[in-house]
Amino acid sequence: MTTASPRRSDVALAEALVPTVLAAGAAVMEIYRRDFAVETKGDASPVTEADKLAEAIILADLARLAPEIPVVAEESCAAGVIPDVADAFFLVDPVDGTREFIQRNGDFTVNVALVRGGVPVVGLVLAPARSRLFLGVVGEGAAMLTIEDGRVIGRVAIEAVQAADGSPRIIASRSHRTPETDAFIAGHPGASIVAAGSSLKFCLMAAGEADLYPRLGPTMQWDTAAGDAVLRAAGGMVTDMDGRPLSYGPNGAAGTAAYANPWFLARGADKA
Known part of the structure; x- marks a missing residue:
């Protein structure tokens, strides 16, 4: 068997x-x-x-x-x-x-x-x-x-796609924009903005409709895991701000805080 x-x-x-x-x-x-x-x-x-x-x-x-x-x-x-x-x-x-x-x-x-x-x-x-x-x-x-x-x-x-040099499509939250997110966007002159809510942001990236998704604010693992899996399956990646793949599981904190995410950056396909 x-x-x-x-x-x-x-x-x-x-x-x-x-x-x-x-x-x-x-x-x-x-x-x-x-x-x-x-x-x-x-x-x-x-x-x-x-x-x-x-x-x-x-x-x-x-x-x-x-x-x-x-x-x-x-x-x-x-x-x-x-x-x-x-x-x-x-x-x-x-x-x-x-x-x-x-x-x-x-x-x-x-x-x-x-x-x-x-x-x-x-x-x-x-x-x-x-x-x-x-x-x-x-x-x-x-x-x-x-x-x-x-x-x-x-x-x-x-399938996720590679970002065009100098003009990425940055997807941003409808409800959770932060000053840090705005500063990230300002650091990419020429970028276009795609507005979306919820975990749809990961899925739009997985479908090749956006290139970067910065989340510089609080999220929980249940907010991101399913969309993260879809994006990774499509060839993209989600990392913390130090470039390490976003990891899932209890972080040692008490209560629901055990499943809090760090800030992260989701990307479409990396360049070959």
């Missing part, structure tokens, strides 16, 4: 999770289309019933598909449920871009990632209001899937 390679197992897991994120996305869109209440969490960030419902759907499916792998999920962590993790674990952000969700501008996503050895190796990022699902398995490539009526009707491979 042969054992499946990690990459083959990762591909199978990614495909098995497609219905999961589509179901979570459908629940999110049902709430998006009607009135909903907005609460404020202890860290002053907003949360809605969409975050909670989508997370419940994802957690139930992960418990069925991979019960041996612990799950670090944003809303569970906010409620104090932070599991111990080992080499492999899931990171879940049921609605990344809650501010975009509240503003109803469409730039919000449903995110599931598998981390192994500190590296995000599988990522699914669903943009339900845009009917797009981005899927990446590191070492196997990335794809953009078109969704209609809750099912996949198209799939195309995507």
Whole structure:
């Protein structure tokens, strides 16, 4: 009897999770289309019933598909449920871009990632209001899937591209621009700016629509892991500001701060 390679197992897991994120996305869109209440969490960030419902759907499916792998999920962590993790674990952000969700501008996503050895190796990022699902398995490539009526009707491979000399397309947050980000942009005269919200920024880079994404401000690992995996699978990379690949897993801090990211820079394909 042969054992499946990690990459083959990762591909199978990614495909098995497609219905999961589509179901979570459908629940999110049902709430998006009607009135909903907005609460404020202890860290002053907003949360809605969409975050909670989508997370419940994802957690139930992960418990069925991979019960041996612990799950670090944003809303569970906010409620104090932070599991111990080992080499492999899931990171879940049921609605990344809650501010975009509240503003109803469409730039919000449903995110599931598998981390192994500190590296995000599988990522699914669903943009339900845009009917797009981005899927990446590191070492196997990335794809953009078109969704209609809750099912996949198209799939195309995507690949990050090299930045043009002197005129990179810099993608910047709609809701979280900082003075440091503005200074980074000013250091690239001739650059064009692509505005987007949530983990869609990683996916636009993976699809070759932007070259650099500086995040010089606070983020959490569940915000970035799925998009990071898609970008890496497409040939890009995310590093800290010292050039080291962004690493995932508890950092030794207490509570949710254990999953805080440093500032980072996402890049498209490196020059050969």
